[in-house]
Amino acid sequence: MDFTEDQLLRYSRHIILPEVGGKGQAKIAKARVFIIGAGGLGCPVGYYLTAAGVGTIAMIDNDTVEMSNLQRQIAHSVHTIGMPKVESAKKTFEALNPDVHFIALKKRISKDDILDLIEDYDIVVDGSDNFPTRYLVNDACVMAHKPLVSGAILRFEGQVTTIMPGEGPCYRCLFEEPPPPGLVPSCQEAGVLGVLPGVIGGLQATEVLKLILGKGDVLKGELLIYNALKTTFRKVKVPKNPSCPLCGENPTIRELIDYNEGYCAIQ
């Protein structure tokens, strides 16, 4: 890949890393990443991947920017309140790095279109805020054999794992079914420290870059749990479950499932 002088300057701190170099930066420029959600997690993931020079980034979200988002959703601003979140993010990311081709999808992802949507992408990032989407994305990535970098946050705690279909466990190996709606914290209970998604989203973006570069170790078969109050990181081994209904020996789930009923979407 021939870099322009501006690109040499922009990516110089990458190029001088032995693990990246010009060849690694060219891989980043060719990569295609699909991000679910333009909220707390999607914003930092998209922001850093844009800064890193990921060639194509698609982001899907059906919401518009509200004042209550700005405490943590760093791609948005008072100037974009009322705008679709994906358009607000596009504006921010294009200002950061015009090299990146950003595709804004203002819609809710569903079982009818997710496989088509992710088909042309190398890696999927889940930054969604609800269990129906989390399970839908997991199932679709396992079926489509797409690496999935999954993140979740609540109050002062966040978690990250990287699902490598066919190689490691999937989300259902850990929790076979989504929790019943009554057990999920209601919108009123679900506070979150604004900086927490920055930490978790930063970790997700790091996982994505390592997958693109083929360097280091990703969180395959491991759940990393960060507690912001205690400042602790814990890694929990997650074995592949042979009786997983999705990726086990005798899978019972062969079609995508829409669990949307009964959940309160946390904005």
Place this chain on the structure above:
Amino acid sequence: MQREVTMNEIIADKKINIKGLVCPYTFVKAKLAIESMEVGQILEILLDHAEASRSIPKSMEDHGQKVLKVEKINDTDWLLQIRKDKD
């Protein structure tokens, strides 16, 4: 594959002039040049940034390449020769 001819004169496979550049762009240019070459080939670098005359050889060694020559050729310039040992 080292190509030595008489009087220890080494013929470079590629030459770059990075006079006027400062760190880290001196190394960025040198590294990209090395990346584009084959193992065993020799890169010659002309530069005038004193710090880079020390840091480029060190970084090249760290990255697994062989430094063949570091020479101050006049009041302002250095000439480096690096053999690509590692892809």
